[in-house]
Amino acid sequence: MADNLSPLCSAQTFRELDPPPVPGITSRSxxxxxxxxxxxxxxxxxxxxLNDELAMVWVLVESGDIPxxxxxxxxxxxxxxxxxxxxxxxxxxxxxxxxDVPEALFYAETIEPLIRMQAGG
Numbered sequence: 001m002a003d004n005l006s007p008l009c010s011a012q013t014f015r016e017l018d019p020p021p022v023p024g025i026t027s028r029s030x031x032x033x034x035x036x037x038x039x040x041x042x043x044x045x046x047x048x049x050l051n052d053e054l055a056m057v058w059v060l061v062e063s064g065d066i067p068x069x070x071x072x073x074x075x076x077x078x079x080x081x082x083x084x085x086x087x088x089x090x091x092x093x094x095x096x097x098x099x100d101v102p103e104a105l106f107y108a109e110t111i112e113p114l115i116r117m118q119a120g121g
Contacts, residue, residue, distance in 0.1 A: 001047065001054065002031055010035030010042065022114060025050050038104070039065060039072075056107040056115075063102045070097050073104075084120040091116070 002012055011034040019028045029049045036045035038059045046058040061069060073090055074080070080088035086100040091112060096105040096119070107115050 001049075005031060005033050005047065008036055009033035009045075019050070027051055039069060050111065053110075054108065055111050056105060058098075059104045059106075061102045061104060063099075066097065066099055066102055069104060073097055082116055082119050087119040089115065089119055 002014065005012060013032040013034075015030045015032065017028045017030060019025045027050070029052075031047040031049075033045040033047060035042040036059065037043075038045065039061060044060045046060075047054060048056045048058070070088065073088070073093075073095060077090035077093040077095060080090050080096070082089035082091060082096075087096055087098050087105075089096040089105075094107050094109055094112065096107075096115070097103075098105060105115075
């Protein structure tokens, strides 16, 4: 995956992390991709792998980007079907917007229950 991301990143860092305390998840690693072009600017994108499979991508944005990002997600995917104070999820697209830490989220269908639980939905 690092080779595939190489043209999209100005720099990469690979990290092995402790797996979350979730049954069935035995490993967690992450590729941090600096300079990832998203929403009109170079960003930090975090590609998270659980059990050696890509599970989610977090793309950090500026807090001022959140209203436009939310509007874009709604235009593309309809109203968020899981909403909390900090996160809106568009489960039909496996995508979301996080406000407490300004980020866009894209996740694998296999971890949707975990994402819903963390979002409070």
